[in-house]
Amino acid sequence: MNSADRSEGITLGHEVRRFRTLLGFTTAELAARSDLREAYLLQIEDDRAEPSDEALRRLAEQLAPAGATYDGLTNVVPTKSDEDIFAETNRLNKEYREKVRKYMVAEGIGLMGLGFVHFG
Numbered sequence: 001m002n003s004a005d006r007s008e009g010i011t012l013g014h015e016v017r018r019f020r021t022l023l024g025f026t027t028a029e030l031a032a033r034s035d036l037r038e039a040y041l042l043q044i045e046d047d048r049a050e051p052s053d054e055a056l057r058r059l060a061e062q063l064a065p066a067g068a069t070y071d072g073l074t075n076v077v078p079t080k081s082d083e084d085i086f087a088e089t090n091r092l093n094k095e096y097r098e099k100v101r102k103y104m105v106a107e108g109i110g111l112m113g114l115g116f117v118h119f120g
Contacts, residue, residue, distance in 0.1 A: 010076055011047045011076060012044065012047065012050070012051075012073060012076045013044055013045040013046055013047040014045075014047075014076075015068070015072075015073060015076055016041075016044055016045050016059060016063070016068075016073070017045045019063040019066040019067070019068040020045075020063065020066075022066040022067075023063065023065060023066045025062075027041050027042055027045070030059070030062060030063075033062045034055070034058040034059050034061075034062050035058060036055055036058065036059075040055070044059075056070065056073055056074065057070055059073065060072075060073050
C-alpha cells in the first residue's frame with residue numbers, strides 16, 4: 001500500500017478483513033491464531049481501534065499466506081497530523097469544560113475560578 005491508498009478509502013481494517021477472507025478464516029480463527037481477543041480484532045477490522053505494533057506483527061504473520069506483510073499493513077495505519085491532534089484536544093477540552101460547568105451549576109458551586117460567571 002502507499003499513501004495514495006489512504007485517499008482511496010483503503011484502511012487497515014479493510015486490508016485485514018480482505019486478507020482474512022482470502023484465507024477463509026473467521027474472525028474467531030484469526031484472533032486465536034494471532035493470540036488476540038476476537039472483540040479487539042473486530043474493532044481493528046471496523047477501524048475503531050489501531051493495533052499495537054505487536055498485534056500488527058502477529059496479524060501480518062498469520063495473513064502472510066494471502067500476501068500480507070507487516071510493512072504493507074503499517075503503510076495503511078492512519079497517523080494523525082499535529083493539526084488533527086490539536087483540534088481533537090481542543091474539542092475534548094471544550095466538552096470537559098462544559099460538563100464541569102453543568103455539574104457546578106447543578107450543585108450550586110461558584111464558577112468564577114474556572115472563568116465562568118454564574119448568574120442565578
